[in-house]
Amino acid sequence: MKTIPLYAMAHARSGDKGDASNVGVIAYDQRGFEILSAWLTPDRVRAHFGEIVRGRVERYEIPNLRGLNFILHDALGGGGSASLKTDAQGKTHGMAMLRMLVEVPDDYAPPAVGPSGPLAPGGEL
Amino acid sequence: MSGSRRALRIANGQGFWGDSIDAPHRLIEEGPLDYLTLDYLAEVTMSIMQKARQRDPRAGYAPDFVELIRKTLPALRERGIRVVANAGGVNADGCRRALVEVAREQGAHGLRIGTVTGDDVLPRLDELIASGVSFANLDDGRPFAEVRDRVLSANVYISSFPGADALRQGAQIVVIGRSTDPGLVLAPLLAEYGWAADAWDLLAAGTIAGHILECGAQCTGGNFSRWWEVSGWDHLGYPIAEVAPDGTFVVTKHDGTGGLVTVDTVGEQLVYEMADPSRYITPDCVADFTSIRLEQAGPDRVRVFGIRGAPATDTYKVSISYLEGYKAVGQLTVSGPDAEPKARICADAIWGRLARAGIRFEETLTELVGVDACHGPITRGVAAPGEIVLRVGVKDRDRGKVDRFGKELAPLVTTGPPGVTGFAGGRPKATEVLGFWPALIPKSLVDPRVVVEEVP
Numbered sequence: 001m002k003t004i005p006l007y008a009m010a011h012a013r014s015g016d017k018g019d020a021s022n023v024g025v026i027a028y029d030q031r032g033f034e035i036l037s038a039w040l041t042p043d044r045v046r047a048h049f050g051e052i053v054r055g056r057v058e059r060y061e062i063p064n065l066r067g068l069n070f071i072l073h074d075a076l077g078g079g080g081s082a083s084l085k086t087d088a089q090g091k092t093h094g095m096a097m098l099r100m101l102v103e104v105p106d107d108y109a110p111p112a113v114g115p116s117g118p119l120a121p122g123g124e125l
Numbered sequence: 126m127s128g129s130r131r132a133l134r135i136a137n138g139q140g141f142w143g144d145s146i147d148a149p150h151r152l153i154e155e156g157p158l159d160y161l162t163l164d165y166l167a168e169v170t171m172s173i174m175q176k177a178r179q180r181d182p183r184a185g186y187a188p189d190f191v192e193l194i195r196k197t198l199p200a201l202r203e204r205g206i207r208v209v210a211n212a213g214g215v216n217a218d219g220c221r222r223a224l225v226e227v228a229r230e231q232g233a234h235g236l237r238i239g240t241v242t243g244d245d246v247l248p249r250l251d252e253l254i255a256s257g258v259s260f261a262n263l264d265d266g267r268p269f270a271e272v273r274d275r276v277l278s279a280n281v282y283i284s285s286f287p288g289a290d291a292l293r294q295g296a297q298i299v300v301i302g303r304s305t306d307p308g309l310v311l312a313p314l315l316a317e318y319g320w321a322a323d324a325w326d327l328l329a330a331g332t333i334a335g336h337i338l339e340c341g342a343q344c345t346g347g348n349f350s351r352w353w354e355v356s357g358w359d360h361l362g363y364p365i366a367e368v369a370p371d372g373t374f375v376v377t378k379h380d381g382t383g384g385l386v387t388v389d390t391v392g393e394q395l396v397y398e399m400a401d402p403s404r405y406i407t408p409d410c411v412a413d414f415t416s417i418r419l420e421q422a423g424p425d426r427v428r429v430f431g432i433r434g435a436p437a438t439d440t441y442k443v444s445i446s447y448l449e450g451y452k453a454v455g456q457l458t459v460s461g462p463d464a465e466p467k468a469r470i471c472a473d474a475i476w477g478r479l480a481r482a483g484i485r486f487e488e489t490l491t492e493l494v495g496v497d498a499c500h501g502p503i504t505r506g507v508a509a510p511g512e513i514v515l516r517v518g519v520k521d522r523d524r525g526k527v528d529r530f531g532k533e534l535a536p537l538v539t540t541g542p543p544g545v546t547g548f549a550g551g552r553p554k555a556t557e558v559l560g561f562w563p564a565l566i567p568k569s570l571v572d573p574r575v576v577v578e579e580v581p
Contacts, residue, residue: 011350011389015397017398022399049503064418069396069400081558082520091348
C-alpha cells in the first residue's frame with residue numbers, strides 16, 4: 001500500500017443544509033471509486049474533520065457518477081445567518097476533504113489531472 | 126409539441142440574491158435564448174423581505190429585479206425571451222405592480238406579467254395550527270411552540286404548475302414568491318411541453334436540469350475543483366439547458382464566453398447541497414440522482430439523460446424564520462514575527478476583559494484566519510503564518526451584551542502585543558440572528574393563486 005492525497009484521485013464540492021454540510025466526492029476513474037468506496041468511511045471522514053464536525057457523518061453512494069456523498073451534521077456553528085463562523089455554509093469543506101491522505105494499492109496510479117503531475121495537481125495541498 | 130421540435134434554451138442568470146449583476150444582461154445579449162430564469166432567494170431572504178415590508182407596505186420583493194427589467198425589457202421583447210423569477214419575496218403583487226408601471230412607461234402595451242402567490246402562510250399560521258398542522262421541526266422534531274412567538278416569516282415551497290399556468294396565459298414575465306430553485310426551470314417545460322402532473326420521469330428530468338442551473342456559474346467552471354483548467358474568469362458564461370420534449374437535455378453556455386462545461390463541472394454541481402441522492406424531494410416529484418447519465422457531447426456541451434423520478438409526496442416544505450437573538454463579529458490583523466502566539470494573547474485578552482466586566486455570552490467564536498478558520502485541525506500547525514486575522518464573535522439574546530463586546534476590540538491595538546492593526550470600519554454592531562425552522566404542511570391546505578395582468 002502507498003499513500004496519496006485524495007486531491008490526486010477525486011474532485012469534490014460542498015454546500016449546506018441548515019447546520020449540516022454536504023461533501024460530494026467524485027473519483028476520476030472506476031478503480032478509484034472502488035478504492036474510495038471501501039476506504040473513505042464515515043468514521044475516517046469524521047476523524048479527518050476533527051472538531052469541525054460535532055454530529056454524525058452519513059454516507060450515500062452515487063455509483064453512476066462514481067460519487068460518494070457525505071452529510072456532516074452539526075458542522076456549521078448553527079448554519080446560515082445564525083453562525084458566527086467564517087465558513088458558515090461549508091463552502092470550503094470540499095477542499096478540506098481533498099486534503100485527506102488515502103491508502104491505495106501500490107499499483108494504483110490515478111489519471112493525471114494537473115499540470116504538476118498526478119500527486120500535486122494544483123501545487124500545494 | 127412534436128418530437129422533432131428543437132430543444133428549448135433555458136438559462137439561469139442569477140444563482141442567489143447578490144449574484145453578478147451583469148450575468149442576466151450577458152445571457153440576453155451574447156446568444157440565443159428562449160427563457161431566462163433568475164433565483165433571488167436563500168433560506169433567510171424571506172425574513173429580510175418581511176422586514177422591508179413592515180417598514181414600507183409597497184416593499185418586500187427584490188427591487189433589483191424591477192431594475193433589471195427596466196434595463197432589459199426592450200431586448201426581451203425584441204427577442205421574445207420570457208422570464209421566470211422568484212423575485213416576489215413576500216409581496217409578489219407589489220412586484221408585479223412595479224413591473225407593470227415600468228412596462229407602461231416604456232410603452233409595452235399588451236405585455237402580460239404574471240404572479241404566483243399563496244406561498245406566504247405567515248398570516249395563516251394560527252388557522253393552520255388550529256386545523257391540525259404541527260409545524261414540528263423537520264430536522265429534529267422540536268415542537269413549534271418553542272419559536273411560535275418569534276416567527277418572522279413562513280413560506281411554502283410551492284409546486285411549479287402555477288408558474289406554468291401563468292406562462293400558458295401568455296405572461297412574458299412571471300414573478301413567483303417562494304418557489305423552489307429548480308422549479309424555475311421546470312415551469313417553462315411544463316408550459317411548453319404539457320408534461321403531465323404524474324409524468325414522474327419527465328418532472329424529475331426538468332427538476333435536475335433546474336438543480337444543475339440553480340447556482341448559476343457553479344456548473345460552468347465556477348467553484349470547480351480543477352480551477353487551473355478554467356479560463357476566462359472575467360467573463361464566465363452562465364449556464365443554459367437545451368431541453369428536449371423527452372426530458373433529455375444538454376448543459377452548455379453561450380459561444381465565446383469564459384468558463385468550462387464538462388462532465389466533471391456538471392457532476393460537481395449535481396452533488397451540491399445534496400442529501401439522499403436516490404430521493405431528492407421537491408414539491409413536484411422525487412428525483413433519483415442515481416439514475417443520471419452524463420456524456421460529453423462536444424466542447425462545453427454535456428448531455429444529460431436516463432433520469433428517473435418517483436411520485437411526489439403529499440406535503441409541501443415550509444421555510445420558517447424566527448428571531449434567535451443578536452450577534453456581532455469583529456476582527457484585528459496581527460503581523461509576525463510570532464503572529465499566532467500574539468493573536469492568541471489578543472483573543473485571551475478580549476475574553477478575559479469581558480469576563481472581568483461580568484459579561485458571559487451564550488456563544489463565542491475565536492478564529493485565526495490564516496491558520497485554521499476554514500479547515501480546523503487539518504491545517505493547524507502546518508507552517509508559521511506571516512500574519513493572521515484574528516476573528517472573534519459572540520451571540521446572545523441580550524443585545525446590550527453583544528454591543529458591549531464590540532467595544533473590546535479597538536483597545537487591543539494599544540494594549541496588546543506589538544504589530545496589531547487592521548481595526549477599521551468602527552466597532553462591530555449587534556445584528557439580528559435569524560433562526561431557520563423547516564416544517565411540513567399538507568398540500569391540500571395550500572392554495573396557490575395565479576394572476577396575469579396586461580399592461581395598458
